[in-house]
Amino acid sequence: MANHDQNPNQPPFSFPYTDQNQNQFYSLDQTPFHNFDAFYFGPSHNAPPQYVSPPHALHATSPQYASSQASNDPIYDPASFQYVPPPSASYDPGFMTSPPMYGSGFMTAPPMYGVAPSSASYAHNFMSSPPMYGEVNATPVNAIPIQDAPPTQGAMVSAPPARHFIDLSLSLKRTSMADTSETPATTTERQSKPQAAEIIKWGDVEDEEETASTSEDKVASQLEDKLTIDDSEKVDKFLEEPQDSNIQAVTAGDTPYTSATTFEDLNLTPELLKGLYVEMKFKKPSKIQAISLPMILTPPYKDLIAQAHNGSGKTTCFVLGMLSRIDPNARRPQALCICPTRELSIQNLEVLRKMGKYTGITSECAVPMDSANDRPRSRPPIFAQVVIGTPGTIKRLMSQKKLSVTDMRVLVFDEADHMLAKDGCNFYYR
């Protein structure tokens, strides 16, 4: 398996793929995720250099999807991935006419990287993701400063430290570093996240039990009660933006989005607003939130890549994105968040439960359990509305038909670059 930490030039996969029947180029449309709205969140400044040059065009695909469907295996085939060596700059204008921001695509980048659709030279300047949109050989090459990129359709949220582009064309991967017995090191930035004691508090079942066992009327009246936000409960908590936090959005002229000054600007439900103010104690959106949340929360929903510093508030962006898209009456998985480590999965779940405390939305963590509980079929099917977990476990639950993706509306990759940086190039699906 290619190890890009050691050899950044080695292609991890190939694209386009030619299958046994000589079929070529398969798009994500053929995967179970074709109708997802995908958000990618990742720190911007620590993109591994190997994803800057050369970036890798990952084609999440499924030449074998038809057959895998037949065999009830929703996961893709490894041979579906092919690597386009940089500097081939071939470019299909057709791709840019349906950029990720405008489609129901998956993991994307072009519009976000500020490349005009008509610019045939863009392939030198941004990274990949066209493969996600099908038959395109747009091969990213060297990173360029975001501000040097021409205006484009769609939008990009990024920060100056993120002037290098990483390949975000990411799909589920079979072998997760988080699914090994070794615990990956957490970053120092993560230290600021909730620690074990809080995890226990948030991870207990109190909220869910309460919701399940209470009659609807009682819940409604309790909710009404709870949703009165006592001003004394509000704590002015501002997120300190790093000094170089010059987050900017690159958007087309006709973008309907405007930055949100307050959380009220976002048309959030009272339940979510109360979660933000009372539970999270936030006062106003951070910069990345102000820019990205309108894109995430305003229909028509489009794909988004958001890059910003550690600790700048990205988690809130996608947690709110997931919570706000759930149909509370549908008791089945509707949002899926994939994280590189079990710790991050648990942390994100905690934030989601805390922020969504007044929504009644159910959530579950899909991470490796201890050996006693992780026996095949020991885990019941998942009916929680939000599922957060690691790739290997999610894949296994899907294979075992314990996690349905039929009703998924939102797909989030948190720290996708970390997944790619570690062993994410080994996208082997069976």
Ligand SMILES: Nc1ncnc2c1ncn2[C@@H]1O[C@H](COP(=O)(O)OP(=O)(O)OP(=O)(O)O)[C@@H](O)[C@H]1O
């Ligand atoms: N709008 C806000 N106002 C005040 N505090 C906030 C706001 N948004 C997030 N925070 C707090 O800032 C801290 C960092 O936020 P968060 O974890 O969402 O950042 P992040 O960008 O996801 O970080 P990382 O890159 O480490 O994942 C958390 O403690 C969070 O509660």
